[in-house]
Structures are given as structure tokens and as C-alpha cells.
Amino acid sequence: MDLFDHNRQAQIDREAPLAARMRPRTLDEFVGQDAVVGPGRLLRRAIQADQLSSLIFFGPPGTGKTTLAQIIANTTSAHFIAVNAVLAGVKDLREGIAQAQDLRGRYGRRTILFVDEVHRFNKAQQDALLPWVENGTVILIGATTENPYFEVNKALVSRSRLFQLQSLGPEELRRVVHQALTDPERGYGNRPIHLEPDALEHLVNVANGDARALLNALELAVETTPPDNAGNITIPLAVAEESIQRRAVLYDKEGDAHFDTISAFIKSVRGSDPDAALYWLARMVYAGEDPRFILRRLIILASEDVGLADPQAVAVVTSCADAFDRIGMPEGRYPLAQATLYLATAPKSNSTMGFFEALATVEREREAAVPNPLRDANRDKADLGHGQGYLYPHAYRDHWVAQQYLPNGLQGQVFYQPSSQGYEAALQTQVAQRREAQLAALVDGSSGLPDVLTYSPDDPARDRWLQRTLSQAGVQLGQVRDRLFDLAPPQRHHRILDLHARTGLLTWEALRRVPEGQVYARVHNAQDYEALAEQAAALPELHRPALVHADYEALSAYLAAHSPDLAFERIVGRNAFGQAVNRERFVDILRQWLAPGGVVLLVETIPRHSQRISSLVDASSLSKALVKRWQQAEENALASSDDPRFNWQADTLETLFHQARFTVQLSTNRLHTGIYLSEALLQRWFAVDHHPPSYRDQIAPHLSEKDLAAIQTLCQRQLTAQTIDWQSTLVYLKASLTA
Incomplete structure (x- = not known):
């Protein structure tokens, strides 16, 4: 870059929009997305260690996808190439690949290829990337606002780790504004600007989680507001409202938001929540969704989820759809809301799903002949006897008679399960009674049931299995482990602390459950530490648990020294409480380590009840x-x-945690284990x-x-x-x- 290029770039940087100037340069400046790049998260550790694999970031606009890529560019030792899928073509990709091959061959240097808006690449362009990602010539970082499972080549997705970024919360957006107003170099820190509190709240609220929209609105407000006589710039609510007048609604009619929102709407109606149903309906109408599409989905729901619990549901919704076609928008919102409220408050039944069970049976079973009494008797009754034996229901009391209508191989099969809701509740007893009568008729009138008793030959493998030791300790410990985690299942990005790793029973399961998070494991003695370290050595370095050989006080000091901002969404332990010398202090330490919204999960053997x-x-x-x-x-x-091993019980645990202001749930289980007494x-x-x-x-x-x-x-x-x-x-x- 010569002097003129340098001056030109400096001028571009100075004149860039506020959102571009304030783009974070390091992870410490980055706001939000704690689940992805917070302390202890996998991606943060990978960026800091410069050990990245192929990544795809997806999420709404203004959440930091491109910013994360630029932070990686600022910190990595690898060569960084950035392209925009809207502007780049196969030629640009080939040039980048050739450059990456040259650097790899000459210097052994890695190349990171960042593709912004990667979903904009067509299939041919994505296919052109695949072999070079697969053989490691380039490390791909893709950014997209669309669900990559729908919009990105499946082969690329399978070779990349996906990170979903969420819209920023109100507090995070306030931090973004604070950074912009206090940064003298890139923001407005060198100008006397007063943003009134209600103006700030309006900007944060209407930005709807989009940091870019927020900064653009702030910039417009500042640049269009003249200073007063003292040179101060005051931004009141009225100016903020003019700067960002309409909330940005994320809604692509062919993308993820479309499907997610209609899904939330249908599930709210199915769940009989009229308030939520109206909210999601309003979201779709506000974003410009086609009301006819919504009404089509409601007509389907009227049969699928209401069905015979309210047979009038289909009639009401189709009438609302007809009314909408007659009057259009905006008055058509009334029948649209009426159809929504009718279905949301109607009794529910999904008994029509019995059809799909019947369809699966037809697909699975060999096609059975139509029983002779049910065959058409108009053509060949005299010659073949078709229709013979059919009982005409109208000739009987209540216009019903007990007879079988299913093929012989399916007699007794049940497809329709009446619910106990609404109109269908009256059918439930009647259907059950008639089925019982039909089965009785089947047994009484049959010429003989097939032999259903079978006897298998001796099975040596089965006998060997029965002769094994009765001890199922491994299986039972696995059940204990699964039950503990199922009390509060962790999310993939959570950080977990295993208080008493010992054999690693909980540690290895934690690693499986939080592939994008981190696991710390405390071990009590050197022998356990060495055993776990040997097992962990087989894992890639970024995915290993952090092993700490210490007591609880020493572990607290270790965490404070190495990761002062670290907190855990889950703290788990098996027989960890029994090791605590000072139990009150043990509970206090757990409180210090727990992240907001975090949960402590313990399973303890009570020796007194052994x-x-x-x-x-x-x-x-x-x-x-x-x-x-x-x-x-x-x-x-x-x-x-x-x-101390015996002087406590379940209520001891409960009392200590209550005293430390925890909400506690306790359950006990009697465990039976086969043990061989040598x-x-x-x-x-x-x-x-x-x-x-x-x-x-x-x-x-x-x-x-x-x-x-x-x-x-x-x-x-x-x-x-x-x-x-x-x-x-x-x-x-x-x-x-x-x-």
C-alpha cells in the first residue's frame, strides 16, 4: 500500500458510518453473544488459541457475524481472505484458493476464507468450495442470515461447526450506545452529547436487537441535532422517534423467520393460548404475511388439532376465510382474528391422526383381500357369493349391528382414538362399547383362532447372558448419571463444573452435552487426576476438560486466578457433598461459581440409609x-x-441450600445393586x-x-x-x- 492508498483508506475510515467505525476489534470489545464467545466458551478458546476449524455463523442482522470474522482476522496468524457472496464469483474463489495453496506449499501457512452472505452463493459456487474445505486448503468462515440447513450445501454444513447468534438484549444494546458515546476516537466521546433516558429506551426498544440499526439511528439523531448556545447536543424523545420511526421486523417470507413465526402461531393455537396466538398473528400481519396463507393453515388446524372435539370449527374457519376474500384488508383482520380466537379457545383433539396410522399400516402390511360380506354384491352375488353374510345396520336397533369391517388380518386393530374433549367426549364411550361388542362377535363367530403360542429352541447365547454376574453396576451408574442430567438438561454452549470427577462418569457425559461450551472437572487425589488426564489426552486440545487437582477452597482460588469472569450454568456432582469438610462454606462456594439462571445438580448416597x-x-x-x-x-x-460420613441426611442438604437462598427440589431413590462378595x-x-x-x-x-x-x-x-x-x-x- 503506497502513501496515496493509505490516505484514501484513512479518509474512508473517517467518513464511514458510525456502525462501521464502532465495529469491535477484539473479543473484549464485543458485546453480547455470551453463549457463543463468553468466557470459557469453545469459540472464544479457539479464537484465543488460534485453532479454528471451519465455522458458519447464522442469525439476524446486526448481531455480530461479520464482526466476529474481523476479530478473527485481527487475532489469527493465518492468512485471511474476505469475500462477499453477493459480489464474488467462482473466479474470485479460484484466485483465493490458488493463493492459499501457494502459502501452504511454500510456508505451511493456513488460510481462512471468510464468505459473507454465504447463502447467496449458488450451488456451483458452493460446490467449488467443498474440496478445498475438505482437504484443509482453506478454513471456511461463513456468515448468513438464513438457516444454513436450508440454504447452504449440506456437505459444507456437515464439515463446519455452526454457531447461532441471537438478537441483542436491551442491556447489551445500552452498552453499544454507551461505547459509541464515550469512544473519542471512533465514536462521539469528544462531543458533548446528552441522550435523554426515554430517548435511549425508545432507540433500544425499536432497534429490536439489531446493533447496526441502533447505531444508524443514533448517528442520524446526533448529526441532525444542532448544538445549543453552550455547544451541547441534547437528544430528546421526539428526535429519537424521528430517527427510528418503525421497528425493524425480521421476516423473510421464504426464509427462517417465516417458518419459525408461523410455527409459533400454530403451536400457540394448538396449545389453547389465545393471547400468544394473537401476538404471533399480529407479528405476521405487521410484517406483511399473506393472510390467505394464515387462513389456509388455520383450516388445516381445524381438522388436525380440533377435529371432532368441535365439528363446527372447520365451518367457522372456512366462513372466516370466505369473509376475508369478500372484504380484503384492512377490515379482513377481523375475520382473521375471529378464526384464530375460535380455534385457540376450542376443545382440542387430534384423533384424525388415526388416518395416518391406517396409512402406515397399508404401506407396511401385505394388501389384504376385502372380506366377502363387504364386497359389492351387485355384479356377482349369484355366481361368487360376494356380499353374502353382510348385516344391514338400518335393519337393527339404533341402526347398528356388531360385525367386522376390517380385513381378517387386522381384526381388532384400533386407529381412531376419541378424545375426552368437547363433542368427541360423547363419542368416547359409544365407540369403546361398540368395539367391545365387535370383538365379542369375532370370538363367538370365528371358526377357530390361530395358535398364538410359540416355543423357541435353546439359545446358547441367551443362556450365557443369564449366567453372567448379576452385578449391573455400570448400567445402574449410567441410569443415575442420565437421571441427574435430565433434571436440568444443559444446552450445547453451557459451561459445566464437575465437583467430584473421580472416574469421569459425569465429566465425559458433560463433554458430550456441551460441545460448544466448556467442562471443568475437580479431582480429589493425584491418582484420579492422572487417570482422567490420560483419557483426556486422546481428545483434541480444545475439547478436553479442564482438570484441577484441588480441594474446594483451592479450586475457588484457581478459578479466580485463571478465569475471573467464568461462571457455570451447571454445577454437577456425585457424592461431592459428603467430601465437604465445611458444609456451609461448600454451599457458599457453589453460589459464587453459579451463573445467573444456573443450576446445581447433586446426587448423593446417604450412608445412614445404606x-x-x-x-x-x-x-x-x-x-x-x-x-x-x-x-x-x-x-x-x-x-x-x-x-461426618454419617451425620447428615437429605433434609441436611435441603436446609443448607435453603439458608443460602436457593430454591431446592429433592427426590430420593432406592438403588438395588448386585455385588459379588469376594x-x-x-x-x-x-x-x-x-x-x-x-x-x-x-x-x-x-x-x-x-x-x-x-x-x-x-x-x-x-x-x-x-x-x-x-x-x-x-x-x-x-x-x-x-x-
Whole structure:
């Protein structure tokens, strides 16, 4: 670039619109999209580590798609090429690919190709990109306002990681305005501007989540408002209203917003919410949607979701559609709203879906012959007997008679399921009673039912399966894990902290559930840390969990030092509470780490409610007095207030979290696990002065040495090499911060 080019570029930068001048240059300046580039998110870590793979950003205008690409251009060591799909063609792509090949071959340097409005590329242009993305010649970053699953080559989508950007919230838009008014270099920081609060709120409200529209309106307001005698520029509400008079509605009649909005409308009507239905109807009418399209969808809904619960629904909606055709807009809004409200408040039934079950049966089953009584008797009744045996319903009481109308192979099949709503509720009993009568007629009149009893030959594989150990600990732990996560399923971009990783049961599941987020895992000892680190080494660096070997206080210090802005949407733990030395402090620390709207999920085994070993044996060979002393010794040990492993129950958890101003939900579950009692395990049970204390150590204070010897002998004789049903109690806790 020569001196003239430099001056020309500087002039362009100075004269650029405010929205272009204020475009963030670093991630720290970037406003919003915390779910995508917030602290600890995958994309932020990838940008900071310069380890990007192909990406596609999609979302509404003004949410930061192009800005993120430029931030990447400012931070990456890779060569960056930017093209706009509206202006570029295959020739431009080929030139960029050739440049990328040259840099890769000569210097081993990567190339990032940013394609703005990537959905504007036709199929041929997108296909031209595919092989170079696939072989790594270029890393593609695409930006689009359209759903890439609909508008972008499926092969490109499958090779890219998708990030959906959301419209900015009011607080984020206020930050954008604040940046513009305080930045002396690119914004209005060197000019005395006073934006009145109600004017600011109007701009934020009408911008509708679009930062670009907001800055354009602010610029228009500032540049068209003359300063007062003191040189100050005051922007009142009236000026703000003139600067941004109509809310920008995101609505492409052939794109994502069209389908999403009509979907929200139909689901609101189906869900019998007239308020939401009118809101989404207003959104569509305001954006210019064709009312005839809306009415067509309502006519479909009248049959699909109301059906026989209100047989008049179709008549009302079609009448409203006819009325609309007669009067047009704007008065046509009345019958449009009437049809919406009628369906939203009507009783609901989807019993017409029985047709599609019948259709699936026709497609799946071999075509069955029409039963002889149902065949047309007008042509060949005399020769072939068609129609013989048909019972004419009008000749019977109530104009109905019990007979079968389905093919022989489908007799008893049910397709129509009357709902208990509206008019259809009156049909429910009648249909059920007539079906019962038809089935009775089928059984009484049949010449003999087919043999439905079958016997399979011996299955060696099945026998081997039955002979396996009864222990299903792995399966049951998986069920515990899934139940815990299902209490508050995380989103893909969430940050999760596993309080007690140990074997990684929760850690690896967390990684699967938050591919665009991040997982921290705390481990209690060096052995667990090394084992998890070895497993994590097989993963790409960006996708590994952050392992921390520390107690809870040390972990808090570690997080504060390494990621002071980090907070977690989910904090999970299995048997983490039982490890806490100071329980009140443990709950306080969790509160500090939790992001707004976050949830703590714990599953804890309550030792006090665990299996009593005395109940596993036949103690008839012992004296009743000894058995009673043994059982009492177990109860005393498990009820000990001095042992932190046993001196708590479910209500202890609930009380502590309530005191820390959490909203708490508790549930308990009795777990049955098959355990094989080896000789070594029994020896550990009865070890002396073991650490942690053995079973013998726990009951010893309440029994004599003679008693202990008799109990140990009995257990070893009856339980060694046996598989027993071990029962324990789990408590599941879901805690969220009280608003």
C-alpha cells in the first residue's frame, strides 16, 4: 500500500458510518453473544488459541457475524481472505484458493476464507468450495442470515461447526450506545452529547436487537441535532422517534423467520393460548404475511388439532376465510382474528391422526383381500357369493349391528382414538362399547383362532447372558448419571463444573452435552487426576476438560486466578457433598461459581440409609441377644454424630441450600445393586484399625471381641463368593438461586 492508498483508506475510515467505525476489534470489545464467545466458551478458546476449524455463523442482522470474522482476522496468524457472496464469483474463489495453496506449499501457512452472505452463493459456487474445505486448503468462515440447513450445501454444513447468534438484549444494546458515546476516537466521546433516558429506551426498544440499526439511528439523531448556545447536543424523545420511526421486523417470507413465526402461531393455537396466538398473528400481519396463507393453515388446524372435539370449527374457519376474500384488508383482520380466537379457545383433539396410522399400516402390511360380506354384491352375488353374510345396520336397533369391517388380518386393530374433549367426549364411550361388542362377535363367530403360542429352541447365547454376574453396576451408574442430567438438561454452549470427577462418569457425559461450551472437572487425589488426564489426552486440545487437582477452597482460588469472569450454568456432582469438610462454606462456594439462571445438580448416597450387613445372613445360629446387639451396633454406627460420613441426611442438604437462598427440589431413590462378595472384600470389611474405618471398626465400640469373632465367622461362611442384592438410598438435588 503506497502513501496515496493509505490516505484514501484513512479518509474512508473517517467518513464511514458510525456502525462501521464502532465495529469491535477484539473479543473484549464485543458485546453480547455470551453463549457463543463468553468466557470459557469453545469459540472464544479457539479464537484465543488460534485453532479454528471451519465455522458458519447464522442469525439476524446486526448481531455480530461479520464482526466476529474481523476479530478473527485481527487475532489469527493465518492468512485471511474476505469475500462477499453477493459480489464474488467462482473466479474470485479460484484466485483465493490458488493463493492459499501457494502459502501452504511454500510456508505451511493456513488460510481462512471468510464468505459473507454465504447463502447467496449458488450451488456451483458452493460446490467449488467443498474440496478445498475438505482437504484443509482453506478454513471456511461463513456468515448468513438464513438457516444454513436450508440454504447452504449440506456437505459444507456437515464439515463446519455452526454457531447461532441471537438478537441483542436491551442491556447489551445500552452498552453499544454507551461505547459509541464515550469512544473519542471512533465514536462521539469528544462531543458533548446528552441522550435523554426515554430517548435511549425508545432507540433500544425499536432497534429490536439489531446493533447496526441502533447505531444508524443514533448517528442520524446526533448529526441532525444542532448544538445549543453552550455547544451541547441534547437528544430528546421526539428526535429519537424521528430517527427510528418503525421497528425493524425480521421476516423473510421464504426464509427462517417465516417458518419459525408461523410455527409459533400454530403451536400457540394448538396449545389453547389465545393471547400468544394473537401476538404471533399480529407479528405476521405487521410484517406483511399473506393472510390467505394464515387462513389456509388455520383450516388445516381445524381438522388436525380440533377435529371432532368441535365439528363446527372447520365451518367457522372456512366462513372466516370466505369473509376475508369478500372484504380484503384492512377490515379482513377481523375475520382473521375471529378464526384464530375460535380455534385457540376450542376443545382440542387430534384423533384424525388415526388416518395416518391406517396409512402406515397399508404401506407396511401385505394388501389384504376385502372380506366377502363387504364386497359389492351387485355384479356377482349369484355366481361368487360376494356380499353374502353382510348385516344391514338400518335393519337393527339404533341402526347398528356388531360385525367386522376390517380385513381378517387386522381384526381388532384400533386407529381412531376419541378424545375426552368437547363433542368427541360423547363419542368416547359409544365407540369403546361398540368395539367391545365387535370383538365379542369375532370370538363367538370365528371358526377357530390361530395358535398364538410359540416355543423357541435353546439359545446358547441367551443362556450365557443369564449366567453372567448379576452385578449391573455400570448400567445402574449410567441410569443415575442420565437421571441427574435430565433434571436440568444443559444446552450445547453451557459451561459445566464437575465437583467430584473421580472416574469421569459425569465429566465425559458433560463433554458430550456441551460441545460448544466448556467442562471443568475437580479431582480429589493425584491418582484420579492422572487417570482422567490420560483419557483426556486422546481428545483434541480444545475439547478436553479442564482438570484441577484441588480441594474446594483451592479450586475457588484457581478459578479466580485463571478465569475471573467464568461462571457455570451447571454445577454437577456425585457424592461431592459428603467430601465437604465445611458444609456451609461448600454451599457458599457453589453460589459464587453459579451463573445467573444456573443450576446445581447433586446426587448423593446417604450412608445412614445404606444396606445393613446383618440382614444379609441367616443369623439363626447366633443367640437372639447377640443378633439384637449386632443390629443395635449397626444403628449406633450409622447414627453417629461424630462421623461426618454419617451425620447428615437429605433434609441436611435441603436446609443448607435453603439458608443460602436457593430454591431446592429433592427426590430420593432406592438403588438395588448386585455385588459379588469376594474373600478379599470380606477381609476388608473385618480389617482392624483400617483407614478409613472398616465395618468392624465401626461396630467394635458396641460389641465384645467374642461377639465380633462370631459375626465375622458367620459372614465369611455364608457370604464368601456370593452375589447379594445391595441396597442404598440416593438423594437427587436440584438447586437454583432464588430471584
